[in-house]
Amino acid sequence: MAVATARNVFINCAFDEEFAPGFHALVFAVIACGFNARCAREMSDATETRIEKLYRIIDQSRFSIHDLSRTELDPEHGLPRFNMPLELGIFLGAKRFGDEDNRQKRSLVLDITPYRFQKFISDLAGMDITDHGGDPRRMVGRVRDWLVTVSRRRSIPSTAAILERYDSFMAALPSILADEGLDPHNVAYADFERLVLAWVKRVPPRR
Amino acid sequence: MAKDKGTGERAGKAASKTLRDGRTGRDSKSAAASALSQKPMSKRANLSSREADRAVGRYLSKKAG
Numbered sequence: 001m002a003v004a005t006a007r008n009v010f011i012n013c014a015f016d017e018e019f020a021p022g023f024h025a026l027v028f029a030v031i032a033c034g035f036n037a038r039c040a041r042e043m044s045d046a047t048e049t050r051i052e053k054l055y056r057i058i059d060q061s062r063f064s065i066h067d068l069s070r071t072e073l074d075p076e077h078g079l080p081r082f083n084m085p086l087e088l089g090i091f092l093g094a095k096r097f098g099d100e101d102n103r104q105k106r107s108l109v110l111d112i113t114p115y116r117f118q119k120f121i122s123d124l125a126g127m128d129i130t131d132h133g134g135d136p137r138r139m140v141g142r143v144r145d146w147l148v149t150v151s152r153r154r155s156i157p158s159t160a161a162i163l164e165r166y167d168s169f170m171a172a173l174p175s176i177l178a179d180e181g182l183d184p185h186n187v188a189y190a191d192f193e194r195l196v197l198a199w200v201k202r203v204p205p206r207r
Numbered sequence: 208m209a210k211d212k213g214t215g216e217r218a219g220k221a222a223s224k225t226l227r228d229g230r231t232g233r234d235s236k237s238a239a240a241s242a243l244s245q246k247p248m249s250k251r252a253n254l255s256s257r258e259a260d261r262a263v264g265r266y267l268s269k270k271a272g
Contacts, residue, residue, distance in 0.1 A: 172270075176266045179262065179266065180253070180258075180262050188253060190252030191252055191254045194254055194255075194256050194258075194259035195259045195263060197259070198259045198263040198264075202263055202264060
């Protein structure tokens with residue numbers, strides 16, 4: 001079993017176009033706070049099944065962010081989307097039944113409103129769910145505040161400083177992608193992650 | 208296990224066109240919105256880390272200049 005790295009933050013959320021601003025906000029916040037963003041979209045061995053990839057990433061991550069806001073009925077099939085709750089369950093299982101290292105795992109569970117989750121995962125009652133109202137900027141702040149608490153790192157910039165960099169990066173992203181001949185409406189995860197890393201390196205926090 | 212949390216890019220483009228069309232009925236728009244909400248982000252990387260760094264550098268230089 002791999003050692004869960006205290007720099008790795010597993011991001012569990014929807015990857016569809018509608019949630020892309022939220023996903024981008026979560027990835028930016030994690031990287032701007034000095035951590036590694038890990039998710040199922042990262043490149044891997046093509047022979048590795050999706051569930052095996054999730055097991056590996058969860059095993060390697062001390063921290064995790066689970067956004068349940070897109071856990072909703074598919075209008076076409078009338079069935080709920082279960083991937084996000086499933087991955088939250090795997091992480092909770094690793095923390096509960098894993099070795100000493102896995103018991104150090106910490107999670108941030110996000111949703112649009114604080115109590116909506118009780119209608120579809122009542123077993124989570126009593127857990128502290130953080131709401132963001134669907135606002136990507138609020139997601140950035142929620143992630144930053146949580147990482148300060150669970151990591152106890154003093155090097156993490158202030159919320160205002162991270163939001164300033166987030167706003168400037170998101171404003172610049174369409175131009176950067178267009179200059180590289182890439183579609184601003186369909187940016188690959190690996191490209192987004194690398195551009196965030198470059199931005200954070202080149203644009204230091206002002207305060 | 209589901210293939211992914213989204214469906215195909217082609218379906219997403221078709222759904223987007225349907226949603227923008229003022230002649231489209233309510234049921235069709237609902238189905239199109241569902242398809243669009245499941246369109247996945249692209250998986251294929253186009254930029255290396257070095258290229259991404261240079262792209263950001265070029266943008267910042269252009270903005271400063």
